Amino acid sequence: MKIGLGTVQFGLDYGVSNVAGKVPEAEAASILTHAEAAGIDTLDTSTGYGDAEEVLGRISTAWDSAKIVTKTPVLRQMTDASSVTDVITTTFERSLNRLGRSTLYGLMVHLAEDLLGPDGDEVWSAMQGLKDTGKVAKIGTSCYTTGEARTLADRYPLDLIQVPFNLFDQRMLTDGMLAYCMDKGVEVHTRSAFLQGLLLMDPDNMPDGFSSAERPLRAFRAKAEAMELSPLALALGSVLSRPEIDRVILGVTNVSELEEILVAAEAAHGLTADLSDMAQSNEALITPSMWPPDTSEKWSFNYSKGASQNDA
Numbered sequence: 633m634k635i636g637l638g639t640v641q642f643g644l645d646y647g648v649s650n651v652a653g654k655v656p657e658a659e660a661a662s663i664l665t666h667a668e669a670a671g672i673d674t675l676d677t678s679t680g681y682g683d684a685e686e687v688l689g690r691i692s693t694a695w696d697s698a699k700i701v702t703k704t705p706v707l708r709q710m711t712d713a714s715s716v717t718d719v720i721t722t723t724f725e726r727s728l729n730r731l732g733r734s735t736l737y738g739l740m741v742h743l744a745e746d747l748l749g750p751d752g753d754e755v756w757s758a759m760q761g762l763k764d765t766g767k768v769a770k771i772g773t774s775c776y777t778t779g780e781a782r783t784l785a786d787r788y789p790l791d792l793i794q795v796p797f798n799l800f801d802q803r804m805l806t807d808g809m810l811a812y813c814m815d816k817g818v819e820v821h822t823r824s825a826f827l828q829g830l831l832l833m834d835p836d837n838m839p840d841g842f843s844s845a846e847r848p849l850r851a852f853r854a855k856a857e858a859m860e861l862s863p864l865a866l867a868l869g870s871v872l873s874r875p876e877i878d879r880v881i882l883g884v885t886n887v888s889e890l891e892e893i894l895v896a897a898e899a900a901h902g903l904t905a906d907l908s909d910m911a912q913s914n915e916a917l918i919t920p921s922m923w924p925p926d927t928s929e930k931w932s933f934n935y936s937k938g939a940s941q942n943d944a
Contacts, residue, residue: 634872635897636674636821637667638883643677643684654682655885661691662887668695670894676794676821676881677731678703678742679723685730693732701738701792701821702727703774707746707755716751720758728767735766738792741773744780747788756788770819776921778807785809790818797822797877799831799870800848801918802911810876821879825871828920832863841924844917852910861900868893869900870907 642660655663664675675698677684685702692698705723707716714722724739739759741747747755759771772792775781781795781804793813795804801824804810813820826832830842835849856866871880884890916922 633671633673634878634880635670635672635893636676636879636881637663637672638823638881639675639677639684639688640681641883641885642687643682657687657691659886660687663884663890664691664695666887666890668698670890673697674699674701674737674821674879674881676701679705679727680742685727689730689732699737700731700733701740701770702731702736703740703742704746704755704759706743707751708743708749716754717758717761720755721762724762724767736768738770738772739763739768740771740792740794744773744775744784747773747784748780752787772818778803778809781809782807782812785813785816785818790816792819792821794821794823794881796824797871797874798825798827798918799852799867799907799910800827800912802908803918805874805876806908806911810874814876819878820876821881822871822877823881824920825880825882826864826867827918831867839924842917844914848910848912848917855907855910859905862896864892865896865899866903868896869903870910872897872900873903 639660641655642657644654675688675692677688677700679685679702688700692700702724704720707719728734728736739762741755741759746752756771759768762768763771770791772790772794773784773788774794775784776796781793784790785793790813795809797804797810804822810820830845831849831852833842833845833849835846835853838846838849852866853863856863859866861869868880871877882893884893912918
């Protein structure tokens, strides 16, 4: 099972395509129960996800084997005079307490700039100290670009890295970063499998500012139809099928969404098609941070018709 569960929606009203809001705790507990039964073993969270860690701590007590990965705070936003080491160790201890765990599977730097900046070595040393004491098994970083990922994989002995990857955004593949991580033994987690829902939008009903997506979306839907797969199954299968990727982090807001994702994953199991022709080079299209600022006010669609709402 390569699917991992993102938990940002357990703590925040998050996602441009999330029309349901923050997940009620009872529903979050049901999601975890179904995820464990399906063989999912990885939970992705962060100190920056509202009260997601506290929620997980309350609802995951019976799931001792879950591999929980959390993240450091964004250090550039820290305003007190505490040292970087103090901030990282203190917030990690707080994460352990919130999650009700004595150890965690992974700790990642939330913002790559914190490792790339002047305090990068101290950040890494603090994380390495936590690993050396046995409080965390793997340490690494979240990245947005291949440049960040390559620089940090060369500079530090990463155990774990999280990067964006989907059918339209294949930069980590075409630039050789996924293969590079695989060769170095770095565990790769990916996010944005559905490009925050854009991949599953109806090309005949696109929001203003997304005209550049219409042609590639039509081509994508034509390919899915030719392969007798739903758009959801092809989008998901294109990521799950990559041997370089260890976990695909997805977020859901209810059990039904999780079940649909599991059905789609099964439908796409064993996918071997060459999908490199689906890759897009327009950065304004494949980089959500470059999308129109009012996207979230216009973005709403029905998950059950093949549109995932929250792909971490």
